[in-house]
Amino acid sequence: xxxxxxxxxxxxxxxxxxxxxxxxxxxxxxxxxxxxxxxxxxxxxxxxxxxxxxxxxxxxxxxxxxxxxxxxxxxxxxxxxxxxxxxxxxxxxxxxxxxxxxxxxxxxxxxxxxxxxxxxxxxxxxxxxxxxxxxxxxxxxxxxxxxxxxxxxxxxxxxxxxxxxxxxxxxxxxxxxxxxxxxxxxxxxxxxxxxxxxxxxxxxxxxxxxxxxxxxxxxxxxxxxxxxxxxxxxxxxxxxxxxxxxxxxxxxxxxxxxxxxxxxxxxxxxxxxxxxxxxxxxxxxxxxxxxxxxxxxxxxxxxxxxxxxxxxxxxxxxxxxxxxxxxxxxxxxxxxxxxxxxxxxxxxxxxxxxxxxxxxxxxxxxxxxxxxxxxxxxxxxxxxxxxxxxxxxxxxxxxxxxxxxxxxxxxxxxxxxxxxxxxxxxxxxxxxxxxxxxxxxxxxxxxxxxxxxxxxxxxxxxxxxxxxxxxx
Amino acid sequence: xxxxxxxxxxxxxxxxxxxxxxxxxxxxxxxxxxxxxxxxxxxxxxxxxxxxxxxxxxxxxxxxxxxxxxxxxxxxxxxxxxxxxxxxxxxxxxxxxxxxxxxxxxxxxxxxxxxxxxxxxxxxxxxxxxxxxxxxxxxxxxxxxxxxxxxxxxxxxxxxxxxxxxxxxxxxxxxxxxxxxxxxxxxxxxxxxxxxxxxxxxxxxxxxxxxxxxxxxxxxxxxxxxxxxxxxxxxxxxxxxxxxxxxxxxxxxxxxxxxxxxxxxxxxxxxxxxxxxxxxxxxxxxxxxxxxxxxxxxxxxxxxxxxxxxxxxxxxxxxxxxxxxxxxxxxxxxxxxxxxxxxxxxxxxxxxxxxxxxxxxxxxxxxxxxxxxxxxxxxxxxxxxxxxxxxxxxxxxxxxxxxxxxxxxxxxxxxxxxxxxxxx
Ligand SMILES: Cc1cc2nc3c(=O)[nH]c(=O)nc-3n(C[C@H](O)[C@H](O)[C@H](O)COP(=O)(O)OP(=O)(O)OC[C@H]3O[C@@H](n4cnc5c(N)ncnc54)[C@H](O)[C@@H]3O)c2cc1C
Numbered sequence: 001x002x003x004x005x006x007x008x009x010x011x012x013x014x015x016x017x018x019x020x021x022x023x024x025x026x027x028x029x030x031x032x033x034x035x036x037x038x039x040x041x042x043x044x045x046x047x048x049x050x051x052x053x054x055x056x057x058x059x060x061x062x063x064x065x066x067x068x069x070x071x072x073x074x075x076x077x078x079x080x081x082x083x084x085x086x087x088x089x090x091x092x093x094x095x096x097x098x099x100x101x102x103x104x105x106x107x108x109x110x111x112x113x114x115x116x117x118x119x120x121x122x123x124x125x126x127x128x129x130x131x132x133x134x135x136x137x138x139x140x141x142x143x144x145x146x147x148x149x150x151x152x153x154x155x156x157x158x159x160x161x162x163x164x165x166x167x168x169x170x171x172x173x174x175x176x177x178x179x180x181x182x183x184x185x186x187x188x189x190x191x192x193x194x195x196x197x198x199x200x201x202x203x204x205x206x207x208x209x210x211x212x213x214x215x216x217x218x219x220x221x222x223x224x225x226x227x228x229x230x231x232x233x234x235x236x237x238x239x240x241x242x243x244x245x246x247x248x249x250x251x252x253x254x255x256x257x258x259x260x261x262x263x264x265x266x267x268x269x270x271x272x273x274x275x276x277x278x279x280x281x282x283x284x285x286x287x288x289x290x291x292x293x294x295x296x297x298x299x300x301x302x303x304x305x306x307x308x309x310x311x312x313x314x315x316x317x318x319x320x321x322x323x324x325x326x327x328x329x330x331x332x333x334x335x336x337x338x339x340x341x342x343x344x345x346x347x348x349x350x351x352x353x354x355x356x357x358x359x360x361x362x363x364x365x366x367x368x369x370x371x372x373x374x375x376x377x378x379x380x381x382x383x384x385x386x387x388x389x390x391x392x393x394x395x396x397x398x399x400x401x402x403x404x405x406x407x408x409x410x411x412x413x414x415x416x417x418x419x420x421x422x423x424x425x426x427x428x429x430x431x432x433x434x435x436x437x438x439x440x441x442x443x444x445x446x447x448x449x450x451x452x453x454x455x456x457x458x459x460x461x462x463x464x465x466x467x468x469x470x471x472x
Numbered sequence: 473x474x475x476x477x478x479x480x481x482x483x484x485x486x487x488x489x490x491x492x493x494x495x496x497x498x499x500x501x502x503x504x505x506x507x508x509x510x511x512x513x514x515x516x517x518x519x520x521x522x523x524x525x526x527x528x529x530x531x532x533x534x535x536x537x538x539x540x541x542x543x544x545x546x547x548x549x550x551x552x553x554x555x556x557x558x559x560x561x562x563x564x565x566x567x568x569x570x571x572x573x574x575x576x577x578x579x580x581x582x583x584x585x586x587x588x589x590x591x592x593x594x595x596x597x598x599x600x601x602x603x604x605x606x607x608x609x610x611x612x613x614x615x616x617x618x619x620x621x622x623x624x625x626x627x628x629x630x631x632x633x634x635x636x637x638x639x640x641x642x643x644x645x646x647x648x649x650x651x652x653x654x655x656x657x658x659x660x661x662x663x664x665x666x667x668x669x670x671x672x673x674x675x676x677x678x679x680x681x682x683x684x685x686x687x688x689x690x691x692x693x694x695x696x697x698x699x700x701x702x703x704x705x706x707x708x709x710x711x712x713x714x715x716x717x718x719x720x721x722x723x724x725x726x727x728x729x730x731x732x733x734x735x736x737x738x739x740x741x742x743x744x745x746x747x748x749x750x751x752x753x754x755x756x757x758x759x760x761x762x763x764x765x766x767x768x769x770x771x772x773x774x775x776x777x778x779x780x781x782x783x784x785x786x787x788x789x790x791x792x793x794x795x796x797x798x799x800x801x802x803x804x805x806x807x808x809x810x811x812x813x814x815x816x817x818x819x820x821x822x823x824x825x826x827x828x829x830x831x832x833x834x835x836x837x838x839x840x841x842x843x844x845x846x847x848x849x850x851x852x853x854x855x856x857x858x859x860x861x862x863x864x865x866x867x868x869x870x871x872x873x874x875x876x877x878x879x880x881x882x883x884x885x886x887x888x889x890x891x892x893x894x895x896x
Binding site for chain 2: 020022023024025027028029031032033034035045071072073089091092094111113115119134136137138323325326327328329330333334335384385
């Protein structure tokens with residue numbers, strides 16, 4: 001609990017109308033998109049950098065925990081205030097400050113919603129490539145906090161590739177600028193530290209983003225396979241041949257069945273797996289790519305290949321993929337999304353392993369994967385009214401992540417560590433790796449007030465990492 | 473009898489807190505506050521009803537500032553019906569606290585009786601002509617009544633008409649009618665916009681539809697919106713009875729709220745063995761006017777209209793009845809009309825029935841957002857299909873001094889038919 005005088009001080013900084021501290025307020029900010037819940041002491045809505053800085057000076061002086069929060073859609077417990085304190089909600093800092101197509105940049109406040117930025121760019125013929133499935137809701141600050149990615153990231157790369165620079169408020173309230181308006185600048189490149197730091201090193205208050213022109217044209221196809229191995233081999237062949245599709249998404253049979261129950265995207269329900277492949281670029285270069293991709297699919301025994309001829313057909317192919325999580329939610333609202341990455345050629349083995357784990361724990365697991373970059377999202381279903389099933393599902397999730405690590409992969413493609421994957425960090429990093437990260441945290445936040453209790457497992461319990469795959 | 477908590481438990485558990493509803497929730501978009509979103513409202517109701525961490529009465533604001541626009545459910549993967557949950561909870565609060573006298577008067581006395589309703593609207597008219605309105609404003613009387621006072625500017629000027637009887641007199645016999653419908657006029661048009669009722673009848677006639685205007689009473693939605701289900705059911709029974717005595721193909725209304733609620737009679741009377749079947753039959757005949765016109769094949773013999781038009785989707789049309797294409801089909805088939813889609817066309821305008829009167833400030837913020845979207849289209853005509861929306865939108869256009877005319881879709885159609893060759 002923080003003293004009532006602190007709440008008064010906060011109100012003096014941002015104004016009464018930008019503070020919430022009743023029981024109902026605290027409850028409303030006690031959760032995120034995971035199943036966890038912890039109570040904060042107060043919620044503050046800064047309007048500008050000066051507010052954020054003043055709040056941090058106060059928190060620094062009084063040693064109060066501060067949790068930066070965007071839309072609270074993270075899937076890792078990243079905004080759960082485990083140590084109480086201040087939830088610093090950036091949703092009211094939501095202005096697009098500048099769009100400069102000549103310099104290919106957009107300057108935004110962190111509360112801007114990803115899709116709102118896209119909508120502002122579209123009429124100018126530009127876009128911002130990272131496209132998390134939560135883009136209608138999630139904020140740019142949250143995207144940077146988690147280094148978000150999406151289907152387009154195979155071709156374009158994740159958030160970290162699209163941040164030129166940022167204004168950040170540090171734990172003691174100091175305001176710094178990192179990066180610049182250009183790619184190459186003198187001195188340390190601190191952007192890599194802050195992007196994906198899950199609100200533990202500082203609060204971004206302004207972002208300078210890299211925007212790019214929309215490709216002239218795109219082609220979308222759907223390839224259907226009777227064996228998952230063939231599916232994955234086709235992916236490897238396509239990428240191995242130097243083709244860089246805009247996206248390659250893999251969905252397994254159970255996933256297709258679930259999707260067809262609600263979306264009716266026309267996916268087969270009897271095939272082992274399907275690939276959604278999209279290429280984009282100059283119109284006259286695309287035809288050749290489509291042909292090459294078709295050949296690789298045929299070579300790998302694709303039983304059918306559909307190439308969208310109209311926008312409506314393209315939308316139908318994507319509608320199923322976009323509705324994937326939703327379709328699962330419809331039959332089982334609380335599901336666990338695993339997020340692991342393996343080297344591309346290990347994808348079939350990884351999916352096979354997921355099948356074994358499902359068998360072992362007797363849980364239903366359906367798979368979608370950003371196949372192009374080996375990022376798996378097995379979705380584990382369970383009954384919310386049976387706590388023991390939730391536990392079993394969590395165990396299955398841990399096993400899957402361990403399996404990814406054993407294959408030389410990582411435990412997070414894009415959803416962050418937060419609380420959900422804290423323990424898996426031990427399996428990923430040597431104590432010395434982790435100690436180096438903790439030292440970085442200590443430099444920027446010696447009192448551990450920024451989003452405490454996340455990412456690193458408690459030190460006392462640190463154990464040796466499991467056997468790691470040879471590839472790492 | 474199960475308690476409300478037991479009744480709602482399963483539904484509340486459906487929410488997996490993914491947050492995809494947030495962009496569809498107008499009150500969240502304009503405040504940025506979690507509990508002003510569907511996810512937040514559901515989470516707090518869960519805390520109150522299931523976890524018993526809160527008293528339901530602490531959530532008055534969250535329960536009553538929901539627009540019940542259903543924009544959230546549209547975006548929600550498991551399809552949590554937050555609007556329905558809110559309705560149910562309002563009902564419970566009403567049961568516990570009783571209804572304020574003014575609502576009792578409105579729902580139980582005025583709305584079941586077209587004549588009384590008409591007389592009440594005459595009082596407003598009287599206030600207009602006698603200058604009492606200005607007096608009230610000057611003396612600060614409007615301030616005393618709080619938010620409802622601020623909303624005073626929204627109450628439309630009452631034209632001199634004579635209520636439903638006047639609408640009945642607009643009915644004409646037509647040659648070789650292909651369809652026979654009962655026109656559900658709704659509460660608004662007879663008192664405040666008789667010219668719109670006239671336009672509706674002319675448009676239907678132009679489509680070879682013969683129109684009858686029976687003595688329907690209020691659809692029941694306002695009462696239900698404030699939790700008075702008994703009044704809503706009584707109104708429903710009365711309407712069903714009236715329709716059952718008529719020989720008609722459809723019950724047509726240009727009011728999206730009415731058509732949506734009339735279709736909902738099925739649910740409303742599901743537990744009433746005497747009425748459940750009749751309610752189904754009744755609801756099966758109800759059609760929104762755009763839905764009906766597109767169904768029967770719109771008569772496109774129209775004259776040219778030089779207008780740049782954008783359309784605001786009423787929540788009761790797009791979210792409640794999933795009617796989105798028909799109004800656009802109609803607008804695009806009017807010669808000369810340039811149709812432009814606005815951003816967030818299906819986001820609530822903040823009217824939500826009488827919401828604007830009770831939550832004035834929030835309603836205004838939602839309206840300002842809507843006006844921004846309208847202005848960005850550069851349209852000169854803003855069309856919608858719900859009297860409450862029209863009233864709210866006209867108010868917004870006035871406040872922002874936009875060079876935009878606000879029209880019901882039937883008014884625009886009427887204009888196009890009047891411009892047709894061979895008409896003078
Ligand atoms: C249905 C669904 C689908 C999803 N799909 C994807 C997907 O395809 N790809 C993907 O990558 N993720 C996905 N996610 C996860 C989530 O949406 C992303 O992690 C998103 O980036 C979080 O944004 P947010 O605004 O909700 O941030 P929050 O959840 O509020 O915060 C996320 C983290 O960022 C920190 N943070 C927030 N703002 C700031 C700031 N201004 N400065 C510093 N730190 C800050 C927080 O402290 C927290 O640690 C999905 C989630 C859901 C529910």
